[in-house]
Amino acid sequence: MVDLRVKIGDLEFKNPVMTASGTSGFAEELTDFYDVSKLGGILLKGTTLKNRDGNAYPRMAETASGMLNAVGLQNKGVDYFIKNIYPRIENYETHLIANVNGSTVEEYIELTEKIDVLKKIAAVELNISCPNVKEGGMAFGISCPSAAAVTREVRKVCTKPLIVKLSPNVTDVTEIAKAVEAQGADSVSLVNTFLGMAIDAEKRKPLLSTITGGLSGPAIKPIALRMVWQVYNAVKIPVIGMGGIMNATDAIEFMLAGASAVQVGTAIFKDPFIPLNIIDGIEAYLNRHKLNSVSEIIGALVI
Amino acid sequence: MVDLRVKIGDLEFKNPVMTASGTSGFAEELTDFYDVSKLGGILLKGTTLKNRDGNAYPRMAETASGMLNAVGLQNKGVDYFIKNIYPRIENYETHLIANVNGSTVEEYIELTEKIDVLKKIAAVELNISCPNVKEGGMAFGISCPSAAAVTREVRKVCTKPLIVKLSPNVTDVTEIAKAVEAQGADSVSLVNTFLGMAIDAEKRKPLLSTITGGLSGPAIKPIALRMVWQVYNAVKIPVIGMGGIMNATDAIEFMLAGASAVQVGTAIFKDPFIPLNIIDGIEAYLNRHKLNSVSEIIGALVI
Amino acid sequence: MGKKFVENFQVVQNTPLNSTNFLIKIQSEKKLPEMLPGQFVNVEVKNSSEIFLRRPFSIFEVDYSENTISLLVKILGRGSKSLTEVEVGTSVNIVYPLGKGFTKPEIDDKILLIGGGSGVAPLLFLAKESGLTADNVDVILGAKTSNDHINVNNYVSFANMHFTTEDGSLGEKGFVTQHSLFKNKLKSYNKIYACGPDGMMKAVAKEAKAAKLFCEVSLENLMACGFGVCLCCIEPTSKGNLCVCTEGPVFNINDLKW
């Protein structure tokens, strides 16, 4: 029996495979398929202080080995979440992690305060990298001062492990990672989606209502992997890797590059069982390589 | 008969389809397949002042809908080019454009001076975005002051149209585009490759000798398209678009987004006839849409 | 939500019905769960380097004794094209059953089903499963020409079949909303069900609304996941933006912002 447990700060995960925010709803939907207690963790859909309708339809365009989305953080707001959704999911036996979003630092703070008191929320993922909102979102995540500022303020009110989710739409992701580390982030997760665009050549119109959207899926994996490796070598806090992970080999590559855990996003749309298959695949890999613990492959890339 | 001619500065191209630098050698290789005079232009392989062996093998890794390369500007140096290659290709009836590279501003200047006197070189593409060299290359292209500085100095010695090739590995590509426009660039071409990485999970080693390399191919198209659209809206000089163009529809999308011309790169590895098929496909599109000139679709995206 | 599955089915039939429509029948090794007219499956398109996501198709027929599901696939783009090329004996992976079905008609209802394009599939399924006598079920199917209509002989015992074509080559000439039944007898029905191109459904909805009739439409919004996690397939409704894949694809027109 190999040991699949990993730690992010003081928080122990039964295995390193989580589902990414915005790709697994509020966890309930996955229970139509399987018992979610097998997952290392579930990142809940991005939540905001107030109800958000999100962007207009169409919000999605398929691309080569990937997709663009422009959902724009549609959610009913944190109060609805606390009252209606949280009670239904709080007993799932896996780490539920909230994904918090704001247009101002104050919103981030107020939202985090409301989430922080929820006993069964294991950690907070601070999303400063959503490319699909007009205000806030990615704007915070693409400059060091603003990334540092929001992290510092949220850190003050957040007693749970604080994971800061980084944007890949930057010249040097390590600068941002170091900035949020310095403000007390317990971990960084990356990458969020890449700002992209798709056009209907016949109609001469953008395929997304918002013109641009966020690119995810296998297409972005090589860039995401490079960023995880760079960040792993730049910070001391644990890194959570994601971006195009479709199978156990992909997940292992991210862990070799330095990720202590991974998140699976777009792959879920293709097959919601992929996160479970990845857990099995990692176990098989460890057995094949005669390793006792998954922690042995974290950052184990031979240069 | 539709009019396929486009202009970059004062230079007129018979059609808007060129082959990208580093993906069509020094043009001779393509003549094994067809008459290159059908092409709008050919961007020659990146050239440096002195001979460069490039990086060690392996230099290539296939990725989802794309590939990573780490060639590292292998070439025999500009003097060899002028003496041995140029005489063989100077009579090709298409625009030959040199792709100039340096590790210092001085190198860029000296190289451009040597190229500038070659009668049959139609324009100079200043490559400040190569991710595969230790010194210079992308380092120039990811900060405004250095991009501006090298453009300013090269502009002084370059009497031909000067195209500056931009790196996509930046937070805001429009800032760089505006900086080089201000220094007298006649055009910007984008995108060069994205810095990426691939790992052999079984061997736990990077797949490229250089660890990281440049990602190209359809995987990057949505991001490249977005950047072309952003730059088109930010500068007045013509934009040359590229990144994952595989067919006429892709090329038309780039032109709708604002590109005055396109370059086809990695697609050539799949099929060297693709640039020609694209020219035919653009012509068919214009006929279908009852347009007389390809210039009518440049920036014609309906928002 | 109900239990959902991701499963490999075997292709047991792939028959062209006309130049663009194919009947694809797939078989499971397991006992099938109950499926309702209006529900759909999300099909993986293998063997194509261009397709990344699954493609949704309505359930057209279910044979619980044979454990088969039939789909009516119309070639629209690359994915549907590729799907119509699957060979008998190969496997196809689907996520199912997805979405909510049509409201089941009452025993004494008089219903009108209006379909066009790929919207035919869920409606014929509904006709078959409605449990009404044929006299109480009218179907109007619209298409460009007679060649674009599929053979519906198997359905004449469940419903009265009517046709429109734009060129008049089969049935009445014009759009479905120009059919004499629709124009003259609309109020004799108490439930209208429509599925097809957006424009057609909106035209139907307009008349049904004016006549204050119960009317459900089945939407075909672009989908990424098909089971409610991505929020890409939304439709603005009186209850806010709802996911077509879980809160639909069937909607009462009164809830839509049409």
Added chain:
Amino acid sequence: MGKKFVENFQVVQNTPLNSTNFLIKIQSEKKLPEMLPGQFVNVEVKNSSEIFLRRPFSIFEVDYSENTISLLVKILGRGSKSLTEVEVGTSVNIVYPLGKGFTKPEIDDKILLIGGGSGVAPLLFLAKESGLTADNVDVILGAKTSNDHINVNNYVSFANMHFTTEDGSLGEKGFVTQHSLFKNKLKSYNKIYACGPDGMMKAVAKEAKAAKLFCEVSLENLMACGFGVCLCCIEPTSKGNLCVCTEGPVFNINDLKW
């Protein structure tokens, strides 16, 4: 460089030779250009969402009267696997002919061909085309077990066939460089040709170099384009980094930095 083509061929044969090797014969509608042993084709792998680039394969046999090219495809990864699943009657797109062939032996040469793995293909082609009497051509083929060897009965009239297996189940036990011919009679040959795994070729090259024999090897470096434009397939040589796809794949060992 010579004229090159991008062309659709039709698959006329796809036969498993053993568990991992397939003989794939493809036919052109046009007259084939001349092709030499050691040259290769770059094959498009369709129907696989995971494969982006072409895959290079040596020319194994050419029938100019039938306009067919045969390839010997060993399943190594996803692309070669997918290729071995092509069906007769479907089309395969190739770029060809690529690279430079082996130096043609002189009429009085005594040659030794040493192959392992997928390296068998160009060598058997060379044996057939060498124009020498069978007595002047020795072939040593190496594999893990007898099951990994392919049937070479068609070649006995062109060459003397010898085998090694790691388990001794066919021919001599051990690696090709441990074969008695190689160990004891190496100097009786004046030209050595080798193709196979890197380690094998390096071992052959070492002995050939020590014996000061003419020796050519055919490299299988990773390729993106296959016709000299990408500079991905380079091999360090005494003339600098050379493209294996255009300056090779055949190299004289004296030019390599082995």
